Amino acid sequence: MKVAKFGGSSVASATQFRKVAHIINSDVERRIIVVSAPGKRFKDDIKITDILIQLAQAVMAGKTCDEIVQAVVKRYAEIAKELELPADEFLAELKNDLHWKMNEYRDNPSRLLDAIKASGEDHNARLMALYLQEIGLEASYVSPREAGIVVTDEPGNAQILPESYEKLYHLRNRHGVLVIPGFFGYSPEGNIVTFPRGGSDITGSIVAAGVKADVYENFTDVDSIYCVNPSIVENPRQLREITYREMRELSYSGFSVFHDEALEPVYKAGIPVCVKNTNNPAAPGTWIVAKRNHLDEPIAGIASDTGFCSINISKYLMNREIGFGRKLLQILEDEGISYEHAPSGIDNMSVILRANQLKEGKEQRILARIQAELKVDEVHIEHGLALIMVVGEGMERAVGMAAKATTALAQANINLEMINQGSSEVSMMFGVKEEAVVDAVRALYQAYFQEAVVGNEV
Amino acid sequence: MKVAKFGGSSVASATQFRKVAHIINSDVERRIIVVSAPGKRFKDDIKITDILIQLAQAVMAGKTCDEIVQAVVKRYAEIAKELELPADEFLAELKNDLHWKMNEYRDNPSRLLDAIKASGEDHNARLMALYLQEIGLEASYVSPREAGIVVTDEPGNAQILPESYEKLYHLRNRHGVLVIPGFFGYSPEGNIVTFPRGGSDITGSIVAAGVKADVYENFTDVDSIYCVNPSIVENPRQLREITYREMRELSYSGFSVFHDEALEPVYKAGIPVCVKNTNNPAAPGTWIVAKRNHLDEPIAGIASDTGFCSINISKYLMNREIGFGRKLLQILEDEGISYEHAPSGIDNMSVILRANQLKEGKEQRILARIQAELKVDEVHIEHGLALIMVVGEGMERAVGMAAKATTALAQANINLEMINQGSSEVSMMFGVKEEAVVDAVRALYQAYFQEAVVGNEV
Structure with missing residues (x-):
């Protein structure tokens, strides 16, 4: 049934x-x-x-x-x-x-x-x-x-x-x-x-x-889920098939077709989902499944969302302090803040989060707490960040996925604020300034979905 | 004096x-x-x-x-x-x-x-x-x-x-x-x-x-600090000048010239360091300074180190759990583990750490605690990782730094386990399998230091 x-x-x-x-x-x-x-x-x-x-x-x-x-x-x-x-x-x-x-x-x-x-x-x-x-x-x-x-x-x-x-x-x-x-x-x-x-x-x-x-x-x-937001790229490729994991990563970051919470019950029960168009029910629609039958395309889609900010912290010899990262995340937790990603270097740590969580003096309070409790050398906040997710089950096995993306962005003269690759098997995350996000998504679409069509790249 | x-x-x-x-x-x-x-x-x-x-x-x-x-x-x-x-x-x-x-x-x-x-x-x-x-x-x-x-x-x-x-x-x-x-x-x-x-x-x-x-x-x-480990690349370029920050990032990840702790007092006092050769004191040596006079080279050096492992965790809807990351880092802190980097995606989080910290049953205990206390869908550990740091003060302002690296690695057919770019202004971190690290460092050296010399790339 x-x-x-x-x-x-x-x-x-x-x-x-x-x-x-x-x-x-x-x-x-x-x-x-x-x-x-x-x-x-x-x-x-x-x-x-x-x-x-x-x-x-x-x-x-x-x-x-x-x-x-x-x-x-x-x-x-x-x-x-x-x-x-x-x-x-x-x-x-x-x-x-x-x-x-x-x-x-x-x-x-x-x-x-x-x-x-x-x-x-x-x-x-x-x-x-x-x-x-x-x-x-x-x-x-x-x-x-x-x-x-x-x-x-x-x-x-x-x-x-x-x-x-x-x-x-x-x-x-x-x-x-x-x-x-x-x-x-x-x-x-x-x-x-x-x-x-x-x-x-x-x-x-x-x-x-x-x-x-x-x-x-x-x-x-709509006839199907598109591999990229149609308001950014005209007539983008339609997806025949996508996995729950891919859909979740995409819907999280700007794909409005499905709210991520909605997929959980069918995901857990292993029931395939078919997204179809009431106005054109003959179209095959997009299947959301546990495992794709066609893995020839390593990338399923590109999603983007704006309204992020980054709290950037530096402290000399930070990496020798056991517990530094935990204490920073504890401050955010105390303040009821959820974060997207917390990349760290040797003497640096950043936290990327949705800026709308920082209303009513919370920004000042959090910065002051970080300064006072963690005794950092410097802390500042950068607003106006966009996150772009390149999502695909085939990504992990394909050499050069990151090169394709970073090359496309460099050719479009877009500066990368952040790359997060490797924590998820099915996605790479890029941070760019909000004003660059449309160009960035178009450049990535071109690299992953159009060059392949005309046969320029494998 | x-x-x-x-x-x-x-x-x-x-x-x-x-x-x-x-x-x-x-x-x-x-x-x-x-x-x-x-x-x-x-x-x-x-x-x-x-x-x-x-x-x-x-x-x-x-x-x-x-x-x-x-x-x-x-x-x-x-x-x-x-x-x-x-x-x-x-x-x-x-x-x-x-x-x-x-x-x-x-x-x-x-x-x-x-x-x-x-x-x-x-x-x-x-x-x-x-x-x-x-x-x-x-x-x-x-x-x-x-x-x-x-x-x-x-x-x-x-x-x-x-x-x-x-x-x-x-x-x-x-x-x-x-x-x-x-x-x-x-x-x-x-x-x-x-x-x-x-x-x-x-x-x-x-x-x-x-x-x-x-x-x-x-x-x-030695006459100078080299931009890369001379046991990996023959006759590598000598550095005339490097900043404290660059030196710290490099010395942390495999550059044995200076232990990072040694730089702290002169860094804080703003005293320039000159590394010279007792056997050839006429050679100019390498200056370690607060600010480079020559920023024409955005990249100062490439360092690498082996012996890392990655704890990889996935849990559906992880990102909606405020406090998940903090609790994970708390477990590591309880066990006295320091970590290098903890990248996270929507439903995934990884922690990269030095594997020599996981002796005597600690690995099993940590995995069991993560499973029991965080109720994750999956947790596993990946051994045999190498980290490569590409370090340079000019990196932040130069478009295409990441593209150059990822393209060089892709051309050398090296799969990237991890990229961390953006948390530090002066470095990018790449994770590869240990067996690929020598090839990876050579490919990066070639891309950043040799192509520039022969004028192929800017």
């Missing part, structure tokens, strides 16, 4: 609902469907989730909310109307649900936000089930509670609890197509709790792992 | 004593002389220090020692005889000194070893002073106690105490040439304590800093 998850743009309108129904109808193995809330229909459209966040904020601020509730209801009503669904009962239930939550959680902002946001997916799943029934399919809405998605009780940051998987397995015994809303679960205390970023992908992945699906299909709005 | 230190081979025989005297005579600024114990006169010769270590071991083992004492006395007697010095008193004093120490420290092996070893330098300084007087120079032996070299009381690992510098400054007021033995000082408790590796270099550097010398001359048996 297959679990198919449909993202926001795939379920944004009646037209999209029809496409989804067609996809479900065309393969009897597609037995469990996970849906997002209606997403954008056009560039400047507003997602239902964003309207629901506005609603929750208005409640917290004690403002009038009727118009916002109306806007939500209207969006679903339009879809229902165009699909010619008898939806009065559904819309009344939607309105009741929102009002009940607005009242129940009025004095508990984080619970309110989670409960209201979850309504977006929840009602889209209900509407999808209605529509599938209407066109003659045996289909039913299954709430996360009924499905068995039990999560930790931390608002906005639900983590799946292990007992969920056994419960989910019983869904295999149910008949017909099951439609489950993405993005949230229920805590043992009975609260609605949403997943972090990439929420519906997480639900789909958990459900696929729970029911031991043969495939987890992730329907989105 | 200049402080001149003469290494073991520079003071190994009467012929060498004459060369030293000539060097001292040729420059009135050479007012303070630091001498090692007599070193090797030919390839298979035994250094006095090694005979003295045998002596201490014989005492500890309760064996008869007369022959070893005789061997020591004979060596000095030969030098004195060839120099036609009236040395009976000197030789009697040497014998008395050894016997007194053998008796005094019989039940205290570490004190015995330090006291006996120190005799080598101490009596060579006395003999040198005698000889200089004999040839008509105003010269005197100054013991480290009289000079003011006050050190910590840890046998074999003396660290200079700050009050020494003020005491040493008074040496400026003394007339004539002062001859000070290298390698040891006196603790506040009155014990003879030797410095760690590179001991006489440390004394010379401390004395130069204390008297605020204009130059610290380090006389050895």
